[in-house]
Amino acid sequence: MSQPINRYKADLRDVRFVLFEQFKLQEILGKAPYENWGQDEVVTVLEEVYAWSKDKLGPLNAVGDAAGCQLVDGKVKTPAGFKAAWKSLYDVGWRRLAIPEEFGGQAGPFTLHAMAEEIMCGANTAFNMYPALTQGVADVIQHFGTKEQTAAYCTKLHDGTYAGTMCLTEPHAGSDVGSATTKAEPMGGGKYKIRGTKIFISGGDQDMSSNILHLVLARTESAPAGTKGLSLFIVPRDRADGTSNDVKVASLEHKMGIKASATAVLNFGDDDSCIGELVGTEEQKGMSQMFHLMNYARIGVGVQGVAVAASAYLNALEYARDRKQGPSIKQWKDAAAPRVAIIDHPDVRRMLLDMKARVEGIRALVVKLSLHLDKANAAVGNPAEDEYHQGQVDLLVPLVKAYGSDQAFQVCATAIQTLGGAGYLKDHPIEQYARDAKIFSIYEGTNHIQALDLVGRKLGQRGGANLQAFIKDVQAFVATVKDDPTYKDAAAHLGAAAEAIMSTAMRFLGWFGGGKMEMVPLAANRFLEMMSETAIGWLLLDAAVVADKAAAALPADHADRAFYAGKKYAALFYATNVVATVPQKAQMVGKEDKTPLEIPTAAFATV
DSSP, rough: OOOOOOOOOOOHHHHHHIIISSSGGTTTTTTSSSTOOHHHHHHHHHHHHHHHIIIIHHHHHHHHHHHOOOTTTTTEETTTTTHHHHHHHHHHHGGGGTOOOGTTTHHHHHHHHHHHHHHHHOOOHHHHHHHHHHHHHHHHHHSSSHHHHIIIHHHHHHSSSSEEEEEEEOOOTTTTTGGOEEEEEEEEETEEEEEEEEEEESSSSOOSSSEEEEEEEOTTSSOOGGGGGGEEEEEESTTSOBBBBBBEEEOOOOOOOOSSSOOEEEEEOOSSEEEEEESSSOSSSHHHHHHHHHHHHHHHHHHHHHHHHHHHHHHHHHHHHOBBOOOOOOTTTOOTTTOOOOGOOOOOOOOHHHHHHHHEEEEEHHHHHHHHHHEEEEEESOHHHHHHHHHHHHHHHHHHHHHHHHHHHHHHHHHHHHHHGGGGGGTTTTTHHHHHGGGTSSSSSHHHHHHHIIIIIIIIIGGHEEEEEEEHHHHHHHHTTTTTTTTHHHHHHHHHHHHHHHHHHHHHHHHHHTTOOTHHHHHHHHHHHHHHHHHHHHHHHHHHHHHHHHHHHSSOOOHHHHHHHHHHHHHHHHHTTTTGGGHHHHHEEEEETOOOSSSSSGGGGGO
16 A cells, blocks of 8 residues: 655745735734734744644645545444544644633734645645634634633644534534524523534534534523524533533534545434533623634635645646646747647646646635734734724635635635646546535635625625725735836726725615615626725735845846746736636626526526
8 A cells, every 4th residue: 555645735935925025024023912923933933833733744644535434323423533633633732722721822913824824724635624624613613602611612622632513504504594493591690501503514524523512593482583682502412421411413424525524414302402601601692702703714714725726736736847748939830839738838837837826826815814813912002903903804705715615615626727637637636626615615604605794794884984995905916017018007907906896885775775676686696796905906916016125136147036027927928818807797786687586587498
C-alpha cells in the first residue's frame, strides 16, 4: 500500500502581501487587545500552521475521502489517522490563536485565525469542520451562557476534550427553521427534556473527542410559532458520568464530498431521557443566539471556499508548467515544431489568470472583513468608527459566504478543465476539491438565503449607512486612480459598477414599497453577485497599486518583481472581464423579467 501524500498547496507570499502590504495588519498589532502579537509572530505562526497542515492533515485528505465515516453499533468511526490529528491539533494550539487567554487562548486577531483557518481547511476540509464548529459552539456559550455554563464547557471545547455541533434543520423544515417541532419540556433548574429529530448535522458524532455538546433549537409548549418561539439548548451526547444522554445517530448521509465529515441524522429523546439545559437564562432567544454561531460559520464557509479554490488553482498551475502538449500557437502550421508546456497556450493562460484573480480577490475580501471585525473588537472608543467597522462586517458576511463558495466550485471546475482529461482522474486532487466544494453554496444558509439577507436586511441597516459607506470607500479609491495611465480604464469600470450597485439598491427599495415583492427573490442573487464583483474588483485594483509602488523600489532582478506584476495583471483582467459586466447586470435587473413566474408549472416538462 502506498504511503498517503500531501497534495495541498498554499501561497504564503500572497498571504503576507494581503496581511501586511495591502491591509497593514501590523498597525493593530502590539496594541490592546492584540498587544502580545507582532508581524514576526504572525508570519512564524502561519508558516508553522502550513508545515503542520501539510504533515498532519494533507495526507489524510484523500484517505478520508476514500474511507468516509462508518456507523458501527450506533457510533461513528472516523477515518484512520483522524483521531491522532485531532490530538495533535489541540496539542499545537492552532485552534486557540484568537481565543481569550482565560480559556487558554493566545488572544490574537481574528484575521490571523482566518488565515490559519484557510490553510487548515485547504489541507483537509472534512477534518477541519469538526474543530471549526466546536469553536463556534464555545463562542456562543461565552457570549450567551451563564457563568456556570462558561466555566463548565468553554475550556473543554477549546482544548479538544469536547466537540460541538449546531442542530437546526429538521426533516420536514429544511431552511424553514421556524417550522421546527423539536420539543423542550421544563424540568426546573434550567434543565429540559428534549425530544425531536435533526438532520444534516455536521460532526453529529465521532470518535475523536470524549464528548460532544449539541446546540439544539427547540420549542417549549407555550412558545409562539415561528422563529421567535425557539430556544437554544446545550445537549451533551453523554452525561457527566459517561452514560448516554439519549442522543442517537439514526443514520449517516452518503454524500458527494466531504465524506470524512460525519453528516448525521440525530434523534433526541427516543427513550424520553434526553436532558438539555437552556443557554443562558431566557427562553425564546434561540435564533438570535444561533445567528451568532451562523455568522461565524458563514465567514468560515467563505474561508473554506478560498482555501479549496487556492489549492485547486496552484495544483493546476503546477501541472500547466510541467505538461507538454502541442506546439506554440506561433508555430501552429509546423508539424515538426517542439511541444511546449501547456501554460504557453493562450486559453490555458486565460484560465490560470481567471483563477488567480478570483482566488486572490476572495482572499482579500476575507481579510478585509476580518480586519473590520478586529478593529470593531478593539473598541477604540469612537462610536462612529466602531459602527462603521461593525457595519462593514455585517454587510460583507453574505458576500464572503455566497461569492466565496460559488466561486470555489467554479475555480475547481476551471482547474479540472486546465488539466483536461487528467483533471477528471483521482490521480490529481482537484476532482475531490470540486466535490468537496459544492456543499459550500448550500450549507450554513443556501446562497439564495445569503442574497435575501443582503437585500432584505443588510442594505437597510442603519438607514442604509453601511451600503453608503461601502460605496463611498469604492468611489474614494476610484478618485485616486482614475487618471493613472495603467489603471484608468479599470477605474472607470469600477466607478460604473459602484453606480450600478447604488441604482439597483434603490430599485429594490422601490420594489419593497411598490408592491413588487416577487421581484426581490428573482433579482437578489444577481445583486449579490454584482456587489461581490464590485468589491473584489476594488480590492484587486487596490492590491495592484500597492504592488506597483513596492516593485518600483526593488532592483530590476529582484524575485518579488514577478509577484508584484501578477497583482497588476490579475486586477486588469478581472476589471475588464468581470467588473465591466456589472452595469450590464444592473440593466438586466431593471428589465424586471418575470418569465420564471409566468411560465405555467406544467410547462417545465411533460413527464
